[in-house]
Each structure stands twice: as C-alpha cells, then as structure tokens.
Amino acid sequence: MSGHSNWPEWIYIAVVVALMTWVGAEAWNAERLVEEVPEGAEVIKVTGQQWFWTFEHEDGTIEIGELHVEVGKAYKFEIMSKDVIHSFNIHDYVVLMDAVPGRINTVWFAPTDVGTHDIQCREYCGLIHYNMRGTLYVEEPSS
Amino acid sequence: MKRMVGLFLVLSVLVVIPALDLAFAQGDEPGEYLDRRVIIWNLFFRMMAVAFTVGAVVAGTMMWIVWRFRESNPKAKPTAYEGTDW
Numbered sequence: 644m645s646g647h648s649n650w651p652e653w654i655y656i657a658v659v660v661a662l663m664t665w666v667g668a669e670a671w672n673a674e675r676l677v678e679e680v681p682e683g684a685e686v687i688k689v690t691g692q693q694w695f696w697t698f699e700h701e702d703g704t705i706e707i708g709e710l711h712v713e714v715g716k717a718y719k720f721e722i723m724s725k726d727v728i729h730s731f732n733i734h735d736y737v738v739l740m741d742a743v744p745g746r747i748n749t750v751w752f753a754p755t756d757v758g759t760h761d762i763q764c765r766e767y768c769g770l771i772h773y774n775m776r777g778t779l780y781v782e783e784p785s786s
Numbered sequence: 787m788k789r790m791v792g793l794f795l796v797l798s799v800l801v802v803i804p805a806l807d808l809a810f811a812q813g814d815e816p817g818e819y820l821d822r823r824v825i826i827w828n829l830f831f832r833m834m835a836v837a838f839t840v841g842a843v844v845a846g847t848m849m850w851i852v853w854r855f856r857e858s859n860p861k862a863k864p865t866a867y868e869g870t871d872w
Binding site: 657660662666670671673717751752755 | 790793794797800801802804805808817818819820821822823825826828829832833836840
C-alpha cells in the first residue's frame with residue numbers, strides 16, 4: 644500500500660515479542676530457582692489421606708498431624724496420597740503441592756524463623772476436608 | 787526490508803539470545819538455600835510492574851486516539867474513505 648508506513652506495526656510487534664520473551668525467561672528462571680533442591684536436604688515423606696497428614700522423617704520417626712523441623716535446614720517433601728487427591732500446603736512458607744494417588748510429587752523449603760505454622764489441605768477431598776489440618780513446628784537446631 | 791532485518795538482529799542480540807542462553811544453561815547442579823516467598827513475590831512484583839506499565843501505555847494510546855480523531859477536533863480531516871461531502 645503506497646503512502647503508508649508499516650514501521651509502527653513492526654515496532655509494536657517487536658516490543659510485544661520482547662516483552663513476552665522477557666516474561667517467559669523470568670518466570671522460567673524463578674521456577675528453576677524454586678524447584679532445584681539444595682544439597683543435603685532432608686527427605687520427609689508426606690502422606691495425605693482422609694482426613695489427616697502423616698510425616699515420615701529419614702530416621703524413621705513418624706508424626707501425625709504435626710511436623711517438627713529445624714530452622715535454617717532444607718527439607719524435601721515427597722508427597723503422596725492413599726485415597727483421593729489432596730494438596731499439601733504450608734501457607735506461611737508458600738509451599739503448595741498436590742498429593743495424588745499413585746504419584747510422588749516433590750517440593751522443598753528451608754524454614755527461616757522459629758515458630759509454628761498451619762499445615763492444611765488445599766484440595767477439596769471430602770466431608771472433613773475443612774479440618775484436614777496440621778501444625779508445623781520450626782525449632783532451634785538440636786546440635 | 788534490510789532495515790527490518792537489522793532491527794530484528796539488534797533485538798535478538800539484546801533480548802532473545804540472552805533469554806535462550808539463560809534457558810539452556812540449566813544443569814543438574816543442586817539449588818541454593820533461598821526463600822521461595824522472596825522469589826515468588828519478586829516475580830509477581832516485576833510482572834505486575836510490567837503489566838501496569840503496558841496497560842497504562844495501551845490505555846493512554848487509546849484515549850489519545852479517541853481524543854485526537856474525534857469528529858469535533860478542528861484539525862480533523864475526513865479521509866478519502868469517508869468522502870469529502872460534509
């Protein structure tokens with residue numbers, strides 16, 4: 644088409660492509676940082692079932708409805724379910740991962756402060772879903 | 787057309803190649819101790835900053851277009867498509 648410049652359109656397309664690329668790269672990088680488990684993280688097996696959480700530490704200690712961890716240490720949760728789909732959530736530490744029957748999903752975190760926090764199920768899983776709660780106790784290192 | 791190629795070359799050097807480089811640099815090395823709350827909040831904050839900036843530019847451009855090309859603008863000239871019989 645004569646007498647008509649396409650430059651604004653091309654610049655617009657370039658800006659959109661650049662922005663989308665930047666957004667994708669930033670999101671990808673944040674996901675990578677959040678998903679890479681640090682070396683030496685203690686594995687805790689988390690089992691969800693109607694309607695409570697069970698935690699098994701590496702040394703075989705089993706806790707039900709409560710979880711004791713040490714501040715400044717990394718923990719890798721291996722999350723599974725015995726019945727329906729649940730979702731393991733420690734809201735204060737932005738830990739959220741589905742517990743799916745037949746699958747082991749993983750998520751890690753490193754508590755930064757001593758204190759207690761709520762653990763809850765974030766996927767509607769039946770009658771007592773609302774009360775499928777637990778408590779996270781973050782304590783001083785024992786040694 | 788040559789200028790277009792030049793523009794995209796510059797853009798790819800500035801944006802696309804570093805992004806791809808970053809994306810393919812991932813290895814199996816163990817992660818660092820970091821606070822996922824900070825990472826996630828930072829990402830959210832930057833995305834929102836970009837979203838609101840882009841939104842403001844787009845909304846501003848639309849408002850300017852509506853204002854500039856309104857019928858009552860003294861500078862408005864009918865286009866050939868609209869005809870000249872006013």
